[in-house]
Amino acid sequence: MMDFSFFNPTRVLFGRTALSQMATFVPKDARILVLYGSGSVVRNGTLKRIQTVLDGYDVHEFGGIEPNPSFEKLMGAVKLVRKKNISFLVAVGGGSVIDGAKFVAAAAHYDGDPWEILQTRGNRIQSALPLAAIPTLPATGSEMNGTSVITRTELSAKRVFKSEHVFPVLAVLDPTLTFTLPPRQVANGIVDAFVHVLEQYLTYPVDGPVQDRFAEGLLRVLLDIADVTLAEPENYEARASLMWAATLALNGLIGAGVPQDWSSHLIGHELTALYGLDHARTLAVILPAMLSVRKSEKHAKLLQYAERIWNIHTGSENERIDTALDNTRAFFHRLGLETSLSNYGLDESAVEALLASLRETHGNDYALGENRTVSPELARAVLEASL
Numbered sequence: 001m002m003d004f005s006f007f008n009p010t011r012v013l014f015g016r017t018a019l020s021q022m023a024t025f026v027p028k029d030a031r032i033l034v035l036y037g038s039g040s041v042v043r044n045g046t047l048k049r050i051q052t053v054l055d056g057y058d059v060h061e062f063g064g065i066e067p068n069p070s071f072e073k074l075m076g077a078v079k080l081v082r083k084k085n086i087s088f089l090v091a092v093g094g095g096s097v098i099d100g101a102k103f104v105a106a107a108a109h110y111d112g113d114p115w116e117i118l119q120t121r122g123n124r125i126q127s128a129l130p131l132a133a134i135p136t137l138p139a140t141g142s143e144m145n146g147t148s149v150i151t152r153t154e155l156s157a158k159r160v161f162k163s164e165h166v167f168p169v170l171a172v173l174d175p176t177l178t179f180t181l182p183p184r185q186v187a188n189g190i191v192d193a194f195v196h197v198l199e200q201y202l203t204y205p206v207d208g209p210v211q212d213r214f215a216e217g218l219l220r221v222l223l224d225i226a227d228v229t230l231a232e233p234e235n236y237e238a239r240a241s242l243m244w245a246a247t248l249a250l251n252g253l254i255g256a257g258v259p260q261d262w263s264s265h266l267i268g269h270e271l272t273a274l275y276g277l278d279h280a281r282t283l284a285v286i287l288p289a290m291l292s293v294r295k296s297e298k299h300a301k302l303l304q305y306a307e308r309i310w311n312i313h314t315g316s317e318n319e320r321i322d323t324a325l326d327n328t329r330a331f332f333h334r335l336g337l338e339t340s341l342s343n344y345g346l347d348e349s350a351v352e353a354l355l356a357s358l359r360e361t362h363g364n365d366y367a368l369g370e371n372r373t374v375s376p377e378l379a380r381a382v383l384e385a386s387l
C-alpha cells in the first residue's frame with residue numbers, strides 16, 4: 001500500500017429523516033443562500049421542504065445553475081453573496097449545483113480574479129464559506145469531496161479545482177429526493193459512480209487489499225441494483241444503496257493509498273466542453289477505449305476485475321480481459337448509454353478538435369494517468385479507438 005494522507009470533514013446525515021435534522025447543524029445566526037438548478041426542486045416540492053426546515057433563518061435564493069455549471073452564471077451568485085453578506089450556503093441539486101456552490105463558496109472569499117481559482121486548480125484558496133450539500137442525483141460524490149468542475153462557456157473550457165476548504169460541512173442524503181429523477185439521469189448516475197471506482201481501481205497492484213475490496217464491493221452493488229433502481233424509482237432500498245455507493249465512490253476513501261488514473265475523466269471533460277455531452281456519457285465512450293488501448297499497462301488489475309467483478313475464470317488471460325471489457329460496454333448499453341463517438345454524430349474532425357482542446361487545457365507535452373503515459377499520441381489512439 002502507498003503512503004497517504006486522508007482528510008474528510010463532511011458530516012453525513014442519511015435517510016428519510018435527514019432533511020428534518022439538518023437545522024441542528026446550521027449556525028443559528030446564519031444568513032443563508034440556497035442555490036439550486038433549472039427548477040426540478042421547485043416543481044417537485046424539495047425547495048419548499050428546505051424552506052420549511054430553515055424557517056426562522058434569514059434565507060435568500062439563487063436558482064438557474066445549469067448542468068455543467070458556468071463561471072458566468074455563478075459570478076451572479078458571488079455578487080449576491082457579497083451584497084447580502086451571506087454566511088452559509090445550501091446547495092440542493094445534482095453535482096452541477098453542488099460544484100457550482102463550491103466555486104461560489106471559494107470565490108466569495110477570494111481576493112483577485114475568481115477565474116484564477118480554476119487556472120490554479122484551487123491551490124490559492126485560503127478559505128471559503130461553509131456549505132451544506134443536499135444531493136438530488138446520486139452520481140458525482142461532490143457532496144462529500146473537495147472537488148468542483150466549472151465551465152467557462154465563452155472559452156469552451158471545463159476546468160477542475162480542488163481544495164480542502166470547499167468540502168461541504170454537511171451532506172444531507174435523503175434517497176427519496178431522487179425518486180423524481182428521469183431514467184436518463186439515474187443511468188448517468190450509475191455509470192458515473194461505476195467509472196469513479198474504476199479510475200481508482202484499474203491501475204496497477206500496490207498490495208492494497210482493503211482498497212481493492214472496497215472498490216469491488218461498490219462495483220458489485222452498482223451492478224446489483226442498477227436494473228431495480230431504474231425499473232422501480234421509488235424502491236427506497238435500491239435508491240439508498242445507489243446513493244451511498246455514489247458518495248463512497250468519490251469521497252477519497254477508496255483512492256487513499258492506491259494509484260489513480262482519471263485520464264478518461266479529463267478527456268471526457270473536453271467532450272462535454274466542446275459538444276455538450278452529459279458527463280457520464282463521455283465516460284461511457286472514453287473509458288472502454290482507454291482500457292482497451294492500455295490493456296497491457298493495466299493487465300494485472302484488468303485480470304482481477306475480470307475475475308472478481310465478472311466471474312470470468314476460463315480462457316487465456318487476454319480473452320478474460322477482453323470479455324470483461326465487452327461486459328463493461330454491454331452494461332453501459334443496457335443502461336441506455338452509447339460507447340462510441342459516432343453514435344453521437346462525431347467523426348475524425350472531432351478527434352482533432354478534442355486533441356487541440358486537451359493541449360489547450362494541459363499544455364503541449366501533457367502526460368496523464370497513473371503512470372503519466374497518456375501523452376497526446378496516446379490520447380489520439382484512445383479517441384480513434386472510441387470512434
Ligand SMILES: NC(=O)c1ccc[n+]([C@@H]2O[C@H](COP(=O)([O-])OP(=O)(O)OC[C@H]3O[C@@H](n4cnc5c(N)ncnc54)[C@H](O)[C@@H]3O)[C@@H](O)[C@H]2O)c1
Pocket residue numbers: 037038039040044066067068069093094095096097099136137139140141142145147148149177178179180181182185188189192250279
Ligand atoms: N465534484 C466532483 O467530484 C464531480 C465528480 C464527477 C462529476 N462532476 C461534475 O458534475 C456535473 C454533473 O452532475 P450530475 O451528473 O449530478 O448532473 P447535473 O447536476 O448536471 O444534473 C443533471 C440534470 O438532472 C436534473 N435533476 C437533478 N436532480 C433531479 C431530481 N431529483 N429530479 C429531477 N431532475 C433532477 C437537473 O435539473 C439537471 O437537468 C458535471 O459538471 C461533472 O463534470 C463533479
